[in-house]
Amino acid sequence: MNEINVPRPNNLDAFWMPYSDNKYFKDRPRMLARAEGMHYYTPEGREILDGTSGLWCCNAGHGRREIVEAIQKQAAIMDFAPAFQLGHPIAFEAAARVADMTPEGLDRVFFTNSGSEAADTALKIALAYHKARGESSRVRLIGRERGYHGVGFGGMSVGGIGPNRKQFGALLPYVDHLPHTHLPAKNSYCRGEPPHGAELADVLENLVALHGAETIAAVMVEPVAGSTGVLVPPVGYLKRLRDICTKHGILLIYDEVITGFGRLGANFGAERLGVVPDIMTMAKGLTNAAVPMGAVRTGLRCSAGAWR
Ligand SMILES: Cc1ncc(COP(=O)(O)O)c(C=O)c1O
Incomplete structure (x- = not known):
């Protein structure tokens, strides 16, 4: 497991999460650090199979280079x-x-x-x-x-x-x-x-x-x-x-x-x-x-x- 250096937020109360048990989450935060293909990775480097494809939305998998490059290119031409x-x-x-x-x-x-x-x-x-x-x-x-x-x-x-x-x-x-x-x-x-x-x-x-x-x-x-x-x-x-x-x-x-x-x-x-x-x-x-x-x-x- 490779750890990923994601700073832990110091004010968890600043963000009110939708459709979530906020008190439960803030007592026991479950953070994601990055995603690739069909997996998420926690800050501790634990690999999690993304069984719901984000929330039924990352249909082509996470971190597709073509998508990243298209967004970067367009943001530079006209945001x-x-x-x-x-x-x-x-x-x-x-x-x-x-x-x-x-x-x-x-x-x-x-x-x-x-x-x-x-x-x-x-x-x-x-x-x-x-x-x-x-x-x-x-x-x-x-x-x-x-x-x-x-x-x-x-x-x-x-x-x-x-x-x-x-x-x-x-x-x-x-x-x-x-x-x-x-x-x-x-x-x-x-x-x-x-x-x-x-x-x-x-x-x-x-x-x-x-x-x-x-x-x-x-x-x-x-x-x-x-x-x-x-x-x-x-x-x-x-x-x-x-x-x-x-x-x-x-x-x-x-x-x-x-x-x-x-x-x-x-x-x-x-x-x-x-x-x-x-x-x-x-x-x-x-x-x-x-x-x-x-x-x-x-x-x-x-x-x-x-x-x-
Ligand atoms: C069937 C359906 N309609 C609408 C929405 C709302 O979409 P969004 O979260 O992009 O506002 C969702 C979100 O899960 C959905 O499942």
């Missing part, structure tokens, strides 16, 4: 370019390259700084899209129990993890949730897409009956949910959700922040699971997590002003 009324050719090239990876029809990209911001942006695009088409009554957003869509107000509101939500008051109005698809009593020991649960998508029809389709803007789900266990969708579930959305003019949004960039064995979950949404969010693997960045892809057309 920042404003995006309002000014452009930089590489942003357009990056958008075109992401378009090549996403299903046909999702041909426009809006870049963001994180998966959370991408989730909120996708919800805003859905609202703005309906308004631009004269359907301004479509303001209701539907998420799913056990869903995670980051830490912005939109993502938290459609997200369905109770402990993440309950400290923050009422969150957004006009939000409802579909049931989750975790059915261990019926689906234990199955491989791949579980056989039971497609009918849970039909609860969207109940919400349409309750609220009226003309009030519902979008449904947002992770194609494979990943924050309360890895929940693969039941056979036929996404297709049913897609069909009900199409029937009622509701936009289907996939949060592909952790399912993108090869993580399911295809570029995105939409491709792997064979059901294409109207809007797709991504982040993490987009830059191998080396630069904080997210994106929203959609084929919808809307006036540029309305999307800001």
Whole structure:
């Protein structure tokens, strides 16, 4: 074990860690010093297998020279370019390259700084899209129990993890949730897409009956949910959700922040699971997590002003 000289912070209280037991951590700090390939290394030089790929984000492994060099090169040429009324050719090239990876029809990209911001942006695009088409009554957003869509107000509101939500008051109005698809009593020991649960998508029809389709803007789900266990969708579930959305003019949004960039064995979950949404969010693997960045892809057309 080679020790790595990383100075121990002398004020651990200065940094409040997200989703962490701060008291426990600060009593027994567990620090990482560096990473390479599929391993992290502690300051004492202990090698740790990175079984979650960072946090489902270092898809290409840690410390890739190509990525390090690209970041160094660009920072030296131009460290920042404003995006309002000014452009930089590489942003357009990056958008075109992401378009090549996403299903046909999702041909426009809006870049963001994180998966959370991408989730909120996708919800805003859905609202703005309906308004631009004269359907301004479509303001209701539907998420799913056990869903995670980051830490912005939109993502938290459609997200369905109770402990993440309950400290923050009422969150957004006009939000409802579909049931989750975790059915261990019926689906234990199955491989791949579980056989039971497609009918849970039909609860969207109940919400349409309750609220009226003309009030519902979008449904947002992770194609494979990943924050309360890895929940693969039941056979036929996404297709049913897609069909009900199409029937009622509701936009289907996939949060592909952790399912993108090869993580399911295809570029995105939409491709792997064979059901294409109207809007797709991504982040993490987009830059191998080396630069904080997210994106929203959609084929919808809307006036540029309305999307800001
Ligand atoms: C499905 C999903 N959506 C959104 C996010 C938020 O992404 P970020 O941490 O980049 O804000 C995450 C993060 O883990 C996620 O798993």
